[in-house]
Amino acid sequence: MLLHVTPTFRTCALSGPHVELIDYRIADHNLTLKAGEDLVTRRPHPNKTYQVACRRIGNKAIDGLLFELPDQTDVVRTFARWSVNAEFVVVHEIEYRIQDKELDAATDNALLWHRTHFSLGDWENRCPTHLAMYSPMQLKNCFSLNPEKSPWHTEIASNRHGAVVARRQIIELPTVERGRLCGRWAEHERVPKFDHIIPLTSHS
16 A cells, blocks of 8 residues: 655644654554654745655655555554754644555555546545535645644644644545556646655554
8 A cells, every 4th residue: 555645734823934844653563763864845836835755765845755665554654753943842742544455556645535637636525424525725734833723633732822833633534546656647736756655564
């Protein structure tokens, strides 16, 4: 199973622009990726308030990371630690729940769940019915210091100033075709290339 994730921090007036990833850990898979060694923080979107972690390869801003999961994996827990203005650290915990076994990939970029024109692969719609009312931007899982509403199950902890310093979310992912994560559509969305896939070990 191929998993595409997009560890993201959305800056605001409260955070300021100086936010950097410290590390990214996948629980139960013996993997911690460190900023400056394995990962960098870049801005792959037109809206430059979105800061996204990607592999420390080249100079292009890429949207997230690609992992090859062991067979039969249906839950993946991740922890991203971000430094805000070198003053304090926030933690974003996400439990990804893969909802079906129909196809061989999954992505937290909800735009890639939807039907496309034939020029972009002619993919069928994979968005779950109960999430169809939300836009891909509403379904985007990013950390913010503001206690914003989310379609996902979310728990937060705030400091004495009211800034969110910990966010835990449960995110449901439909499976998609592996081919969605390469080709013209994937290039437009800046999905990592397949030769940048990170293999995960079996659960310990």
